[in-house]
Amino acid sequence: MSSDIVNAQMSTKSITFSRAQSGWLWREDRSERVGTFMADFYAIGGLYLESRKRREHLTDEDLQKNKAFIDGLTKGGGMTPAVVNGEDDGDDNKTGAAALNGGAEATVQRRKSLTPPPPTTVTWDEYIDAPPGQHRPLGREPLCKETSKAFKATLAMSQEFPMTVDSLLNVLEVIAPFKHFNKLREFVQMKLPPGFPVKIDIPILPTVTARITFLSFSLDDDISDALFEIPADFTEDSNRFPDL
Incomplete structure (x- = not known):
């Protein structure tokens, strides 16, 4: 009752990607190793935090x-x-x-x-x-x-990663009904640069930045089919995930 009513959200409508530069005298595209993967770094522009207050x-x-x-x-x-x-x-x-x-x-x-x-x-x-x-x-x-503040974010894309963006979208499609994962899926669906996002630094609040990093990853093709069998005594509980 004694504070502003605030509604804040991160706008990604005008988001852009450009190659990040490194060096002092001779500038060149920034590429470095993230964990076990060589990655190209990109600067994310057009990221705005829009807030609305009532008082x-x-x-x-x-x-x-x-x-x-x-x-x-x-x-x-x-x-x-x-x-x-x-x-x-x-x-x-x-x-x-x-x-x-x-x-x-x-x-x-x-x-x-x-x-x-x-x-x-x-x-x-x-x-x-x-x-x-x-x-x-x-x-x-x-x-x-109403206020709007621009933020900068960094993205590292690696073409050595053994998983594709399409595979990641398939995973996010399953959990997309949850609000926060749906936002992440919308971000991944944008026109990303070539490769797989192995590192993302993106602000989620004015003073908080989220960092997602893949340091190591491997695909195991030797998976037993028994892991995907539905137990005979399984019953579906409709109240387990009320958000779906």
Whole structure:
């Protein structure tokens, strides 16, 4: 209730691949070994983190405390949980501790209600007949902010890898109904450079970068057919994977 409502997602609509360069005086295409595979490195461009915020429910005090918290993280100083939650280190925390211990002097700290918004003048017909996404607000006027920040990512493709991208897509096709794996499948389906992606450095949050690396891989053709037999007592449980 005291924080921004945030929706952030990584946009890959305008993604591009270009050969990464190495060297100081004489620049050349970057190629190096990743584990046991020789790989060509590519720079991924057109990767954007798009975020949308709403904050009409915040008071001026909330905005000041949130700004102070972000400034503290940026400068590396950090802040105590009490300050983050809009409390001080005084009697309120002691009172809260007493409440946890069942003390008789404990009192519940409640957040003050915001000033009610003005009564709406929108009729039901006006609301229903409005174009999609252009409905007039029935409560507070939305206070929105949209930002877009570009990120850089690195991709290493190896033609020595014993597995093809098509084989990887077949695996991802099975687990694609899970939301996060579906995003990964969409990324792999793009027009990747030649080879197999043996290393990917890609940001998933403003301060977090995911790294996937294949250091060693081998295919075993000597697999018993018995591993693929369905046991006679097997029964399908429809509630095991509710996301499917």
